[in-house]
Amino acid sequence: MKAFKPHLQGLPSYPYKKVEAPIKLDQNESPYDLPAELKQRVLERLQNLQFNRYPHLHAEDVRERLSAHLGWPMEGLVVSPGSNLLIQALALAAGQVLDTAPSFPHYALSAKLADTPYRAISLGPGFDLPTGALLKAMEAEPGVLFLPNPHAPTARLFAEEDLRLLAEKAAQTGWLLVLDEAYHQFSGTDYSPLARANPNVAILRTFSKAWGLGGIRAGYLLASPEVASVVQNFVPPFGLPAHTAQILLTVLEAPGYVQGIVQSLLAEREKLFRALQQHPTWQVYPSQTNFLLIRTPDAAAAYSGLLRQGILVRRQDHYPGLEGCIRVSLGTPQENQRFLQAAFALTEVPHA
Numbered sequence: 001m002k003a004f005k006p007h008l009q010g011l012p013s014y015p016y017k018k019v020e021a022p023i024k025l026d027q028n029e030s031p032y033d034l035p036a037e038l039k040q041r042v043l044e045r046l047q048n049l050q051f052n053r054y055p056h057l058h059a060e061d062v063r064e065r066l067s068a069h070l071g072w073p074m075e076g077l078v079v080s081p082g083s084n085l086l087i088q089a090l091a092l093a094a095g096q097v098l099d100t101a102p103s104f105p106h107y108a109l110s111a112k113l114a115d116t117p118y119r120a121i122s123l124g125p126g127f128d129l130p131t132g133a134l135l136k137a138m139e140a141e142p143g144v145l146f147l148p149n150p151h152a153p154t155a156r157l158f159a160e161e162d163l164r165l166l167a168e169k170a171a172q173t174g175w176l177l178v179l180d181e182a183y184h185q186f187s188g189t190d191y192s193p194l195a196r197a198n199p200n201v202a203i204l205r206t207f208s209k210a211w212g213l214g215g216i217r218a219g220y221l222l223a224s225p226e227v228a229s230v231v232q233n234f235v236p237p238f239g240l241p242a243h244t245a246q247i248l249l250t251v252l253e254a255p256g257y258v259q260g261i262v263q264s265l266l267a268e269r270e271k272l273f274r275a276l277q278q279h280p281t282w283q284v285y286p287s288q289t290n291f292l293l294i295r296t297p298d299a300a301a302a303y304s305g306l307l308r309q310g311i312l313v314r315r316q317d318h319y320p321g322l323e324g325c326i327r328v329s330l331g332t333p334q335e336n337q338r339f340l341q342a343a344f345a346l347t348e349v350p351h352a
């Protein structure tokens with residue numbers, strides 16, 4: 001197609017394929033839907049919503065609430081339908097993109113889509129942050145460094161000292177360090193104070209995981225007013241749908257339910273981790289997220305063996321350094337129990 005820019009030819013697409021299974025542990029979603037009374041409140045709000053009217057230009061209603069909820073100035077907040085859109089915006093705006101490998105695939109895809117120079121530095125042994133190499137890479141022309149913390153897909157949390165070094169370097173060199181806190185409720189960490197103290201740091205958050213709103217599509221950026229206004233320009237006007245806004249306003253009025261869900265998922269994580277440590281052929285990695293990364297002798301066999309037993313997980317063995325790995329999201333206690341049974345049964349039945 002000659003109408004399009006040449007770099008768009010043969011662009012890889014997001015690595016996801018929909019598969020149906022009774023137990024779905026493949027997308028790091030919350031296993032719990034929104035509590036019934038909140039859903040009821042949402043429905044009442046939608047009943048009163050005028051569908052013929054445009055929503056706010058830049059989600060001012062949601063940003064005002066969010067600003068109060070987080071204690072973050074509204075001018076430094078961008079809300080969009082999914083944080084993935086904000087990643088795309090940042091990759092489009094960036095002079096270059098710096099990433100770790102393996103990493104959340106949307107950073108690399110967004111850089112390619114934007115035709116922004118891209119470089120990834122491999123994690124060290126034990127998935128350690130390659131701090132020295134990242135600092136060195138930040139001596140080149142400034143750009144955006146995407147860093148999920150806790151990290152995906154490795155599930156580990158990086159040391160505060162290393163993040164401080166990267167943040168200082170960003171301030172000296174003009175880079176923007178974007179800490180993607182998609183999973184921060186599961187690590188109990190919050191680097192927004194670092195971003196508050198340093199305008200070369202920004203924070204990405206999502207409603208898709210701990211908030212249990214994966215289907216709603218909403219995420220946000222916490223940044224300096226200067227960074228936020230550039231990113232805001234990439235979100236189309238009236239870009240956050242009115243119904244999404246009503247749902248967000250409702251949960252921001254009653255955010256207390258999240259803590260209970262996080263607590264129960266953390267207890268499940270501990271239980272699953274301990275149980276999997278007894279697995280004869282699998283190696284489970286410590287997790288600070290709502291998923292477990294597991295190294296198996298053969299990811300394809302583990303994936304299909306689990307699927308035969310009704311359990312859908314995600315293969316991760318296409319990533320460099322993650323040979324044999326699968327990823328399993330934390331489910332309900334019943335789902336996790338079924339997963340464990342299936343995981344241990346696998347070793348008893350040799351696969352064809």
Ligand SMILES: *Cc1c(COP(=O)(O)O)cnc(C)c1O
Nearest residue numbers: 082083084104152182206208219
């Ligand atoms: C799940 C996830 C997101 C969320 O993306 P949304 O578009 O908000 O659903 C962002 N970053 C990482 C690392 C994730 O795992």
